[in-house]
Amino acid sequence: MPDDPFAPAGETTLDPHDWEALRELGHRMVDEMLEYQRSVRERPVWQPVPSEVKAQLQQPLPHDGVGEDAAYEAFRELVLPYPMGNIHPRFWGWVIGTGSPYGMLAEMLAAGMNPNVGGGEHGAAHVEMQVLDWCKEMLGYPREASGLLVSGGSMANLVALTAARNARAGFDVREDGVGAAPRELRVYASAEVHSSVQKAVELLGLGKRALRLVPVDDDFRIDVAALERAVEEDREDGRRPLCVVGCAGTVNTGAVDDLDALAGVCERHGLWFHVDGAFGALAALVPELEGKLRGMERADSVAFDLHKWMYMPYEAGCVLVRDEEEHRHAFSLTPDYLVHAERGIASGGAWFSDYGVQLSRGFRALKIWLTLSAYGADRFTALIRQNVAQARYLADLVEADERLELLAPVELNIVCFRFLGAADEEARDALNREIVAELHERGIAVPSVTKIRGHAALRVAITNHRSRREDFEELVRAVKRLGAELEPARHGGRLPTG
Ligand SMILES: *Cc1c(COP(=O)(O)O)cnc(C)c1O
Numbered sequence: 223m224p225d226d227p228f229a230p231a232g233e234t235t236l237d238p239h240d241w242e243a244l245r246e247l248g249h250r251m252v253d254e255m256l257e258y259q260r261s262v263r264e265r266p267v268w269q270p271v272p273s274e275v276k277a278q279l280q281q282p283l284p285h286d287g288v289g290e291d292a293a294y295e296a297f298r299e300l301v302l303p304y305p306m307g308n309i310h311p312r313f314w315g316w317v318i319g320t321g322s323p324y325g326m327l328a329e330m331l332a333a334g335m336n337p338n339v340g341g342g343e344h345g346a347a348h349v350e351m352q353v354l355d356w357c358k359e360m361l362g363y364p365r366e367a368s369g370l371l372v373s374g375g376s377m378a379n380l381v382a383l384t385a386a387r388n389a390r391a392g393f394d395v396r397e398d399g400v401g402a403a404p405r406e407l408r409v410y411a412s413a414e415v416h417s418s419v420q421k422a423v424e425l426l427g428l429g430k431r432a433l434r435l436v437p438v439d440d441d442f443r444i445d446v447a448a449l450e451r452a453v454e455e456d457r458e459d460g461r462r463p464l465c466v467v468g469c470a471g472t473v474n475t476g477a478v479d480d481l482d483a484l485a486g487v488c489e490r491h492g493l494w495f496h497v498d499g500a501f502g503a504l505a506a507l508v509p510e511l512e513g514k515l516r517g518m519e520r521a522d523s524v525a526f527d528l529h530k531w532m533y534m535p536y537e538a539g540c541v542l543v544r545d546e547e548e549h550r551h552a553f554s555l556t557p558d559y560l561v562h563a564e565r566g567i568a569s570g571g572a573w574f575s576d577y578g579v580q581l582s583r584g585f586r587a588l589k590i591w592l593t594l595s596a597y598g599a600d601r602f603t604a605l606i607r608q609n610v611a612q613a614r615y616l617a618d619l620v621e622a623d624e625r626l627e628l629l630a631p632v633e634l635n636i637v638c639f640r641f642l643g644a645a646d647e648e649a650r651d652a653l654n655r656e657i658v659a660e661l662h663e664r665g666i667a668v669p670s671v672t673k674i675r676g677h678a679a680l681r682v683a684i685t686n687h688r689s690r691r692e693d694f695e696e697l698v699r700a701v702k703r704l705g706a707e708l709e710p711a712r713h714g715g716r717l718p719t720g
Contacts, residue, residue: 266665328589343570375500376418378525386494412444442477471502476636482517651678
């Protein structure tokens, strides 16, 4: 008879064989990661991953482990030297946050406790409730609203638009499905809306066509009159308008729609008003900027990120929904094995899984709770204000230079500009793209590229607590140096300026 592999002989565990040795390794990890963060300014922003390293990261599944120390060494050699770069003071690509040293330690504590915050009566659930209340307070949103921490803005938009669809479809979407819609459903947003809104509309089964993109004005804000006409037109044509998505900080230029006017349109037409404030909603913390967001407090739902302009480690997004019942009705599902109890762990009011897609959920709230507790909201007000001041400073540097052109108004923390070289528009676009690639590859700085009114633009989005004014001076110097260097060789010489 073969040995029974399920016999109880050699039980094992993932607890360390030698706790002292792991403790020592853990202390080294903490020391080395804090040092890595302290010294980040001294390294290039980004470096390509060498092909030998990529090859080493394509090994078959290890059946016998190398041990904790050797595995950590592999991380130090193969992973740590090739970061995305977003914790560096000169990283401003897309809209990507930096995290913080204290946030990193908080993540370690969260993983140590490792609760499942799908629901139940335990400390982590109460921390999340506390953090949600703080989020409402930071945004000036009604305290009775419900909310949920999610992976990020994309998930927050999906959760909010699910609630919007179900609340305003006019039939029971959960029971009958979108196929039962007697009329075509419609969602409205400006042409500058983030792609995650389209993704959400598609995932909700409405089809891309259901997202009607409304033109923007010269400042990239939604044309409210055109929106209202579109809603009326769709009504007359027998469609059913559901929801308007307002942008509080567009991803391209940081433009903020007239949210108060959008709230008015939604009220008049009985539509759900959602605000995508992924980064811009946090400008509500700054008294001088708060006015730009007037009307956000009237929204039926708001999506925003704490891993962008609150500098939390990934992942941390948040959705707030004004009407708790509508929020819960979109997601709540309680099979026998999840029945909420009167007593024990399964009691308590915080069943987060009733408000979103995830059942199992990590302890995202801890890093937010600890960081806000440690530094206070005013520190974040100061940092957000500082990033806006830096954006204005960069815009001034650009405008003061005849070889650079500012391509969009600086509403919040995003600056779009280009180098005015090359003989024609096409070559100029190529030159600006090449400048960005060189900035990345030489490890100098990371802006990203976008198109503004058809022109390739360097786009600098500042959600970085490590940046200093001198970093923007260095960026401008480098762009001009690279422009001058690359232009004659490949882009047909300079245009006469003037
Ligand atoms: C980043 C962003 C999103 C998506 O958020 P994720 O956290 O990346 O999922 C949505 N809208 C806007 C305006 C954004 O900037």
